[in-house]
Amino acid sequence: MADLSKVLGGPWSPPPEKRVAPVEDQLLDAMHAAGIKHTPEQVHIDGKMHRFCTSGKRGDAGWYIVFHDGIPGGQFGDWRTGLVANFKADIGRKLSHIEEMQHARRQAEASAMREAERVRKAELASDIVTKIWVNAGAASPEHPYLVRKQIQPHGARVTGDGRLMVPLYSADGELTSLQYIDIDGDKKYHPGGKTGGSFWWLGALEDAKTIYIAEGYATAATIYEVTGQPCVIAYSASSLPTVAGSMREMYGPQQSIVIVADHDKSGTGQKYADQASAKYGARVIIPPIEGMDANDYVQAGHDLSSLLMPTSDEWLIHADDFSAQPAPISWLVKRWVQDKALVMVHGPSGGGKTFVVLDWCLRMASGMPEWCGQKVRPGKIVYLAGEGHHGLRSRIAAWKHHYQAGSLSMWLSKDGCNLNTPAGYLKVVEQIRMLPSTPNAIVVDTLHRFLSGDENSAQDAKTMLDACNSLMSEFNCSVILVHHTGVSEEAQHRARGSSAWRGALDIEISIVPSKDGAPMQIVQRKSKDAELAETVYVELTSVEIPGWTDEDNQPVTSAVVVETSATVSVKKESKISSHRKTFENAWWSSGAEERDGQPYLSRSAMEDYLINKMGLSDASAKQYVKPSLIGKPIADLLVSEIIEAFEHGWLVVDEAQASSMLLRKCER
Numbered sequence: 001m002a003d004l005s006k007v008l009g010g011p012w013s014p015p016p017e018k019r020v021a022p023v024e025d026q027l028l029d030a031m032h033a034a035g036i037k038h039t040p041e042q043v044h045i046d047g048k049m050h051r052f053c054t055s056g057k058r059g060d061a062g063w064y065i066v067f068h069d070g071i072p073g074g075q076f077g078d079w080r081t082g083l084v085a086n087f088k089a090d091i092g093r094k095l096s097h098i099e100e101m102q103h104a105r106r107q108a109e110a111s112a113m114r115e116a117e118r119v120r121k122a123e124l125a126s127d128i129v130t131k132i133w134v135n136a137g138a139a140s141p142e143h144p145y146l147v148r149k150q151i152q153p154h155g156a157r158v159t160g161d162g163r164l165m166v167p168l169y170s171a172d173g174e175l176t177s178l179q180y181i182d183i184d185g186d187k188k189y190h191p192g193g194k195t196g197g198s199f200w201w202l203g204a205l206e207d208a209k210t211i212y213i214a215e216g217y218a219t220a221a222t223i224y225e226v227t228g229q230p231c232v233i234a235y236s237a238s239s240l241p242t243v244a245g246s247m248r249e250m251y252g253p254q255q256s257i258v259i260v261a262d263h264d265k266s267g268t269g270q271k272y273a274d275q276a277s278a279k280y281g282a283r284v285i286i287p288p289i290e291g292m293d294a295n296d297y298v299q300a301g302h303d304l305s306s307l308l309m310p311t312s313d314e315w316l317i318h319a320d321d322f323s324a325q326p327a328p329i330s331w332l333v334k335r336w337v338q339d340k341a342l343v344m345v346h347g348p349s350g351g352g353k354t355f356v357v358l359d360w361c362l363r364m365a366s367g368m369p370e371w372c373g374q375k376v377r378p379g380k381i382v383y384l385a386g387e388g389h390h391g392l393r394s395r396i397a398a399w400k401h402h403y404q405a406g407s408l409s410m411w412l413s414k415d416g417c418n419l420n421t422p423a424g425y426l427k428v429v430e431q432i433r434m435l436p437s438t439p440n441a442i443v444v445d446t447l448h449r450f451l452s453g454d455e456n457s458a459q460d461a462k463t464m465l466d467a468c469n470s471l472m473s474e475f476n477c478s479v480i481l482v483h484h485t486g487v488s489e490e491a492q493h494r495a496r497g498s499s500a501w502r503g504a505l506d507i508e509i510s511i512v513p514s515k516d517g518a519p520m521q522i523v524q525r526k527s528k529d530a531e532l533a534e535t536v537y538v539e540l541t542s543v544e545i546p547g548w549t550d551e552d553n554q555p556v557t558s559a560v561v562v563e564t565s566a567t568v569s570v571k572k573e574s575k576i577s578s579h580r581k582t583f584e585n586a587w588w589s590s591g592a593e594e595r596d597g598q599p600y601l602s603r604s605a606m607e608d609y610l611i612n613k614m615g616l617s618d619a620s621a622k623q624y625v626k627p628s629l630i631g632k633p634i635a636d637l638l639v640s641e642i643i644e645a646f647e648h649g650w651l652v653v654d655e656a657q658a659s660s661m662l663l664r665k666c667e668r
Contacts, residue, residue: 001665002089004057006061012333018343020090020091020092021090023045023066023072023089024043024045026078026087026089026090027043027064027066027087028040028043028091030076030085030087031062031064031076031576033394034076034083034085035083036054036062036076036078036083037054038052038053038054038055038062038224039052039062040052040062040064041524042410043064043066044066044075045066045068045072045301046066046068047065047066047068047069048065049063049064049065049113050063050064050065050290052064054078054566056536061078061079061081061189061191062076062077062078062079063076063077063078063079063114064076064077064087064615065108065110065113065114066087067104067109067110068102070099070102071088071089071091071095071099071102071103071104071106071210072088072089072091073087073088073103073107074086074087074106074107074110075087075107075111075114077114079191080499084114086107088103090168091152096204098515109561111555112227121407127153128190129167129175129176129177129178129190130141130175130362131169131176131195131207132159132165132178132190133157133165133178136155136157136158136159136165137158138153138155138157138158139153139156139157139158139164140153140158141153141163143158143164145164145181145182145183145185145512146164147582148185149218149220149221149222149295149299150295150298150299151163151221151222151225151295152221152225154202154221154224155202156217159180162183163180163181163182163183164180164181165178165179165181166178166179166181166200166202166217167179167196167200168189168193168195168198168199168234168235169198169199169200170194170197170198171197171246171249171250174192176193176195176198177189177190177193177194177195177198178190178193179217179235181217186599194656195235195236195239196238196239196242197239197243197246197484197589198235198241199232199234199235199246200217200231200232200233200235201209201220201230201231201232201233202220202221202224202230202231202233203224203228203229203230203231204230205232205247205251206228207234208229208230208251208255209229209256209257210227210229210256210257210258211229211230211231211232211247211251211256211257211258212224212227212229212230212231212232212257212258212259212260212308213231213232213234213240213243213244213247213258213259213260213276213282214231214232214233214234214260214261214293214294215233215236215237215240215261215262215293216233216235216236216262216293217232217233218293218295219231219260219293219294219295219346220232220260220346220506220569221295222294222295222298222304223260223294223308224300224614226304226305226308226323227301227305227308227309227573231260232247237261237262237264237269237271237272237273238268239272240259240261240269240273240275240276240456241272241275241276241279241280243274243276244259244277244279244280244282245276245279245280246256247280248281249279253281256283257281257282257283258282258283258284258308259273259276259277259282259283259284259285259587260285260286260294260308261273261285261286261294262282262286262287262292263286263287263288263290263291263292263293264287265289265290265291269286270284270286271430273286274426274429274430275422275426276655278300278422278425278429279422285307287302287306287307288307288547289302291608304320313526320626321505329529329530330375331375331377332360332364332376332379332440332441332478333360333363333371333374333375333376334374334375334376335374335516335524335527335530335533336360336371336374336507336509336524336533337360337441337478337480337507338392338478338506338527338529338530339440339478340476340477340478341472341474341476341478341507342465342468342469342479342481342504342505342506342507343478343479343480343481343506343507343508343509344447344480344481344483344495344501344502344505344507344508344509345357345480345481345482345483345497345504345509345511346435346482346483346484346496346508346509346510346511346512347436347484347485347510347511347512347513347658348484348485348513349484349490349513349641349654349655349656350513350640350641350642350653350654351485351511351520352511352513352520352540352561352640352641353482353511353512354392354395354445354482354515355395355559355560355561356520356522356541356561357480357482358392358396358399358604359371359399359443359560359561360376360480361381361383361404361410361441361443361461362396362400362403362408362410362611363376363401364376364378364379364380364381364409364440364441365379365380365381365408365409365410366400366403366405366406366407368405370470372536372538373563377440378409379409379440379441380409380410380435380437380438380439380440381408381409381410381411381440381441381442381443382410382411382412382413382415382432382435382439382441382442382443383410383411383412383413383445384412384413384416384443384444384445384450385412385413385415385416385443385445386413386415386416386430386444386445386446386449386450387416387449389412389414389415390644391558391641391644392412394545394548394556394557394558395427395557395558395559395560396408397545397548398543398545398557398558398559398560399435399436399558399560401543401545401546402543402560403560404493411415411435411439413428413431416449416450416598417450418450418451418452419444419450419451419452419464419468420450420451420452420453420460420463420466420467421452421466424450424452424467425467425470427469427554428471429471429474432475438475438476438477439475439477440477440478441477441478441479441480442471442475442477442478442480443479443480443481443482444479444481444482445482446482446483446484447464447481447482447483447484448483449515450464454497455496455497455498455501456497456498457498457655458498458499459574460498461497461498461500461501462500465500465501468481481501483495483496483501484496485510493510493523493525494510494525502526504530505526506528507524507526507527507528508524508525508526509522509523509524509525510522510523510524510525511523512541513640514540514576514640517575518566519537519538519564519565519566520537520538520539520540520561521535521536521537522535522536522537522538523535535566536563537564537565538561538562538563538564539559539561539564539567540559540560540561540562540630540640541556541559541562541630542557542559542630542635542639543557543558543559543560544556544557544628545557545558550627550645551647552603552648554626554627555627555628556627556645557627557628557635557638558639559639575631575636576636576637576640576642579633579636579637580637580642580657582610582633583606583611583633583637583642583643583650583652584608584657584661585599585609585660586601586606586610586613587599587600587601587607587652589605589609589613590602590605590606590608590609591605592661592665593605594662595646595647596649596651597662598652598653598658598662599651599652599661599662600646600647600649600650600651600652601649601650602647602648602649603625603648603650604648604649605649606621606624606625606634606649607622607624607625609627610624627645634650637650638650639657640654641653641654642654642657
């Protein structure tokens with residue numbers, strides 16, 4: 001027999017058996033890891049719910065359920081904090097698929113038991129708190145907590161041991177819990193009662209001019225006393241959206257709702273107030289001093305009334321007074337991009353609209369003083385880019401090199417989002433708020449990448465326009481929408497989709513692509529507050545980016561917009577059209593490959609077609625595929641955004657061209 005010790009490097013012995021701690025110890029360790037400091041003294045693994053004290057004081061807020069059959073596992077948690085954690089014992093080996101399924105079933109059973117217990121405790125607590133509340137005496141204005149907060153009781157009651165007591169009601173009017181407030185302000189809820197989404201209110205909600213919502217009792221009392229309008233207590237920042245939803249449902253879309261959140265250092269109050277505002281249309285007010293709530297603000301000597309109810313000027317103004325003072329239009333790019341306005345730039349796919357908008361933005365962000373003879377105001381830009389990030393990166397680099405620009409006051413998004421949804425809008429607003437300063441313009445490129453719904457729907461268009469107007473109001477800036485034109489020839493002068501888009505715009509601009517040797521045209525279709533600007537003629541010039549090379553060590557190029565004249569040189573056939581045909585013929589010749597559902601042509605396949613089908617020399621073929629040689633097929637198609645570099649070749653990214661090629665392929 002062979003001597004295995006030489007192979008194994010020594011005498012063989014089986015691996016040591018893995019030591020597994022008892023299930024009870026594993027459960028206690030898991031509880032400690034989840035943040036439960038006080039764990040049960042004795043653990044029962046019997047599939048039943050057991051309760052224990054988690055605070056070291058009285059009460060049994062802790063609970064656990066662990067099944068003993070099969071793979072020991074279950075759940076544990078803390079009623080007081082809302083903690084719920086799954087538990088699965090380590091048995092020293094990996095579980096089989098069947099065992100994993102059995103464990104998942106046990107977890108579901110534990111969840112059902114926990115929920116049943118929660119409902120039972122809530123029902124029991126509801127009965128108990130009702131008795132406590134009914135039998136409790138009214139709080140005196142001399143209660144130490146009320147005196148310290150300088151507020152009146154407004155229906156609060158007291159416990160037998162002198163604590164202040166306020167109720168929590170569900171939207172259905174059921175008393176679900178009580179909050180007990182110590183003299184020093186420490187707050188606790190009645191054990192087992194439902195608190196999330198429950199609320200109380202001070203004042204009459206019916207026929208209220210404004211309904212205020214605050215986080216705590218003292219802040220709500222202060223707001224009610226200052227405004228004379230009812231104030232609802234949400235009891236926590238996280239409940240603000242739920243309570244705002246209840247108020248909106250109960251009192252309708254026309255009811256004015258104002259959320260007065262605490263100005264926490266963590267930003268928690270602002271976060272949940274913004275969520276409620278975005279979802280239910282409530283206005284948000286936060287004390288301007290960090291660390292203060294509405295009550296703190298008043299006690300520090302500040303005017304809460306002016307903060308909550310600012311005095312407004314007369315709404316109707318006499319025409320003579322209205323016209324007495326000049327109100328000149330403020331511009332970011334003179335005559336083209338108005339300040340604090342909604343602007344749309346549209347054009348066909350690959351027509352150069354992003355190049356034009358990017359040129360404006362980069363001039364503002366770099367402090368360049370002019371664009372095509374018009375004054376440019378320096379400003380900060382937020383560019384919401386929903387696609388083409390690879391190309392956008394090279395365009396910015398090429399522009400900076402071409403104009404020798406320095407640092408840019410500009411930020412770009414990593415991807416798109418549904419801006420006309422509460423979640424998408426909130427994501428954009430929260431990200432912009434984290435910037436060192438607010439933007440002068442926000443670009444949405446392209447519109448359909450940020451729109452949830454149908455651009456042909458007037459209702460969906462309205463939600464997007466509302467989101468844009470909210471951004472303009474929030475950041476006191478302009479919003480520039482980049483959009484496509486229709487497919488048909490007669491639709492090239494207008495934006496694709498609903499007519500609601502044009503009606504809402506302050507400025508509308510068309511990009512007319514270069515055709516038959518004519519330069520690209522920038523045509524202003526609408527300017528609500530000023531005369532239409534004269535058409536500007538531009539062209540794209542290729543720029544080789546220093547230090548940038550592709551996979552084949554070829555220089556990377558992009559294009560920048562430069563002003564030109566309106567001279568038109570008539571040609572029998574557009575050069576771009578000819579290049580399109582050459583590229584498509586090479587694609588068919590090479591087998592009509594696809595990548596990610598788009599036509600793909602490799603560099604070697606293009607060169608092979610040029611040499612073997614068109615009769616070019618090897619040297620000429622290499623010139624034809626150079627991305628830096630404007631006038632040759634690949635460079636012109638790249639600049640026109642018809643193709644894009646990909647792997648060892650190019651993808652067709654022009655929607656019309658790609659669709660045509662793929663459709664013909666399917667028909668073959």
